[in-house]
Amino acid sequence: MLADLPSLADFLAEPIAKRALLACLMIGFANGFVSAFVVLRKSALKVGTLSHALLPGIALSVLMVGLSQWSALAGAIFAALFVGLGSIFLSRTSRLDQDTSMGILYTTAFAGGYLILTQLNVRQKLDEWLFGSIVGMADSDMWIAFGISAIAVLTLTALQRPLLIYLFEPNIAASLGVPVRFLNYATFGITILVLISSLQAVGCILSVGLMVAPAATVYLLTNNARALFWGGGLIGAFGSAAAFFLSYPLGWSVSASIIVVLGGLFLLAYIFSPRYGLFSKRGRV
Structure with a gap:
């Protein structure tokens, strides 16, 4: 099977490959940039919940x-806002805390959404929404991702001092x-938008990894x-691009490869x- 594939150079000459590589760099950078906020806020589990929502x-x-x-796009924004x-x-009108309330809402909504989609004969799209298909991104997907990425990076850069x-x-x-x-x-709004921009790239199942792993790696350094x-x-950009080049000759899913590379x-x-590693002096304390 792999022997029948065109060479990597031939593949990169195709517009679809150039678009996918650009998407890897752009979406990877935006998610990695926003992941700093997620790590500092210690809200990775909430982001995971929103991604499934x-x-x-x-x-x-x-x-x-x-x-x-x-x-x-509109449906994804509505669902994230509804669950968030x-x-x-629920936490303000009952004895439940927000994490418990969110867990109930997102699992119920996710199960209901899955049942609806399985009855609508959109199996291929369902797989893309769950696990991503960055190679299949259309021009409209790219423009949406570009707009969201630019808004997220520029806004967080402008607000960085008061945000910290x-x-x-x-x-x-x-005070x-x-x-x-x-x-x-x-x-909260920026986090939702960036999650949605990565939906086509890595799907709602894997998107939390793209929005947590980059800054978590830097946090250890x-x-x-x-x-x-x-x-x-x-x-985020480097790991996503590296995964793109790694996945093609191996025949792997680009989306899963991105998360594996970032996890690596x-x-x-x-x-x-040197400071916080497993074998550093501080790591042994």
């Missing part, structure tokens, strides 16, 4: 208005006049909080980090 929104949009790029804000509402104060010292941030509530909603943003972006980079940092 995208599927039921897509299912409802397909059921109500049919399958299109924009209906899937719904969990806050808010993350480390929320009480001091409020200094930092708009804490605005930052909360802004970062430095104490500089600002370096988590740009370092996470560079690792994290493992290397965990073992060999």
Whole structure:
């Protein structure tokens, strides 16, 4: 099978391959950049919950208005907001905490969304939404990903100083006049948008890895909080591009390869980090 494939150079000459490589770099960088916020906020599990919550929104949009790029996008945004804000509402109006409420909402919604999609004869699209298909990205997908990536990086860069104060010292941030509530909603919205932009690349099942692993790797290498943003972006872009080149000759899924490569980079940092690695002096304490 692999012997019948064109060479990597021939494959890269195809527009579909160039588009997929560009998507790897762009989506990888944006997710890696935002992953700094996720790691500093210690909200990886909530991001994982939101990523799984995208599927039921897509299912409802397909059921109500049919399958299109924009209906899937709108449905994904609605589902993430429903689960995120719904969990806050439940926690404030019952004895349950937000994590428990979110766990109930997203698992129920995910199961319902899966049942809807299995009845709509969109099996191929279902696999793409679950596990991604970055090679199959259309021009419209690229423009959406580019717009979301640009908004996310520019916004977080502009808000970086007050955001870091808010993350480390929320009480001091409020006393200094930092708009804490605005930052909360802004970062929540950016996280949702970036998750949606990576849906085509790695799917809702694997997207949490793309949004956590890059900055988590940098976190093991430095104490500089600002370096988590740009370092996470560079690792996200590098790992995604490396996975693209690795997956083709091996016949692997690009989406799964991205997460495996990023997981491998994290493992290397965990073992060999001079300051916080498994074999460092600090690591043995």
